Amino acid sequence: MAGTGTGEQWLARYGNSLMGVFGNPQRVLVRGAGALVWDADGKEYLDLLGGIAVNALGHANPFVTSVIASQLATLGHVSNFFTSPTQIALAEKLLELSGAPAGSRVFFANSGTEANEAAFKLARAHGKSFVARGLPVRTTIIALEGAFHGRTMGALALTAKQAYREAFEPLPDGVRHIPFNDVDALRAAVDETVAAVVLEPIQGEAGVRPLSAEYLRAARELTAAAGALLIVDEVQTGVGRTGDWFAGTAAGITPDAMTLAKGLGGGFPIGALITFGDGPSSLLSAGQHGTTFGGNPVATAAALATLHVLENQHVLENVRSVGARLAAGLAAIDGVTEVRAHGLLIGFDLARPVAAKVVVAALEAGFIVNAPGPGTIRLAPPLILTAAQADTFLAALPGLLAGAFEQATDTPEGA
Numbered sequence: 001m002a003g004t005g006t007g008e009q010w011l012a013r014y015g016n017s018l019m020g021v022f023g024n025p026q027r028v029l030v031r032g033a034g035a036l037v038w039d040a041d042g043k044e045y046l047d048l049l050g051g052i053a054v055n056a057l058g059h060a061n062p063f064v065t066s067v068i069a070s071q072l073a074t075l076g077h078v079s080n081f082f083t084s085p086t087q088i089a090l091a092e093k094l095l096e097l098s099g100a101p102a103g104s105r106v107f108f109a110n111s112g113t114e115a116n117e118a119a120f121k122l123a124r125a126h127g128k129s130f131v132a133r134g135l136p137v138r139t140t141i142i143a144l145e146g147a148f149h150g151r152t153m154g155a156l157a158l159t160a161k162q163a164y165r166e167a168f169e170p171l172p173d174g175v176r177h178i179p180f181n182d183v184d185a186l187r188a189a190v191d192e193t194v195a196a197v198v199l200e201p202i203q204g205e206a207g208v209r210p211l212s213a214e215y216l217r218a219a220r221e222l223t224a225a226a227g228a229l230l231i232v233d234e235v236q237t238g239v240g241r242t243g244d245w246f247a248g249t250a251a252g253i254t255p256d257a258m259t260l261a262k263g264l265g266g267g268f269p270i271g272a273l274i275t276f277g278d279g280p281s282s283l284l285s286a287g288q289h290g291t292t293f294g295g296n297p298v299a300t301a302a303a304l305a306t307l308h309v310l311e312n313q314h315v316l317e318n319v320r321s322v323g324a325r326l327a328a329g330l331a332a333i334d335g336v337t338e339v340r341a342h343g344l345l346i347g348f349d350l351a352r353p354v355a356a357k358v359v360v361a362a363l364e365a366g367f368i369v370n371a372p373g374p375g376t377i378r379l380a381p382p383l384i385l386t387a388a389q390a391d392t393f394l395a396a397l398p399g400l401l402a403g404a405f406e407q408a409t410d411t412p413e414g415a
């Protein structure tokens with residue numbers, strides 16, 4: 001129905017029909033299988049970005065595909081006046097995998113930003129709950145410098161980057177950004193006016209920057225002591241990406257709420273907010289929040305199928321072993337100055353700010369990678385990436401870097 005065309009023809013049509021918010025797409029992709037994708041001109045790529053940490057099982061996983069197709073052919077959508085077995089089973093599965101205590105609950109959305117909007121409303125509701133106890137309302141929400149939580153207004157208020165926010169102010173009030181991974185700054189900020197602290201265990205968009213386990217534990221203790229919620233955004237880090245089911249719980253903390261999206265549906269859009277325990281789970285009552293599509297039978301079937309494969313085909317073991325292999329290989333490459341590897345969420349820094357050039361050269365060479373910063377490359381490949389596939393990238397990278405460094409007229413970083 002879409003017709004055919006060369007990459008160039010499609011991109012001309014794109015420019016005349018799509019809003020320019022994403023700039024110019026790099027390629028027109030037409031087909032995928034596992035960790036490989038092909039463009040409209042027939043060129044093959046090793047997908048080391050996985051649709052930005054989304055395609056957990058790669059492209060066109062046969063099991064996930066067949067589950068989606070048969071669900072769609074059985075019952076596709078019902079509205080939230082009704083429920084369906086896949087919705088209930090997925091909620092139960094997420095509570096099990098996250099080690100959530102009794103009384104925990106799940107809300108389904110369609111994306112990361114929507115899951116974070118729900119979390120934002122949870123924080124507001126928690127802040128208001130103090131009034132019923134004769135205490136002042138709490139409207140402050142603490143987020144971190146470098147944070148990315150999404151593009152809708154609430155999530156954008158939590159997002160730190162000025163360039164994303166500026167044009168859309170005023171944003172919802174009360175959010176304060178504090179320095180990243182700074183326990184003293186957190187201790188100074190978390191007092192009896194704070195409704196919630198929102199953080200990513202590893203900041204993906206900021207270049208794969210982890211909070212220390214010590215910081216996460218301090219955040220848990222300080223919020224608990226102050227009566228504030230700890231909300232952990234695992235939209236990018238969750239569902240096996242780091243080699244654990246969730247990066248935050250792997251660090252030994254139980255948050256009050258956690259948001260998920262990206263990898264959860266194996267490529268099918270779905271988001272989730274998990275509330276831990278009775279208190280956070282009873283903050284939003286009937287009618288206070290909702291969604292038309294969220295938790296629909298097809299999306300929840302896709303997520304159930306994805307989790308089933310992750311659990312039953314030793315995928316998390318693969319994440320740890322191939323992630324470690326990539327980390328060691330990258331660290332040994334000339335021109336790579338730092339590697340931050342957490343399973344198959346990997347950021348590495350270059351000796352010069354030529355990441356954009358490396359992305360272009362990598363594409364030419366048949367590898368999809370991404371540059372979250374001028375001197376930083378991010379990899380978030382399918383969790384089924386093989387050691388042999390990882391090795392092809394490690395073998396190609398020195399040549400790609402040498403070419404980019406040669407072209408660069410910039411001085412070395414820090415010089």
Ligand SMILES: *Cc1c(COP(=O)(O)O)cnc(C)c1O
Pocket residue numbers: 111112113114116148149150151200204205233234235236237261262
């Ligand atoms: C991608 C991302 C989001 C936003 O998710 P969308 O599905 O793009 O709305 C939120 N938080 C984190 C940590 C993310 O990586």
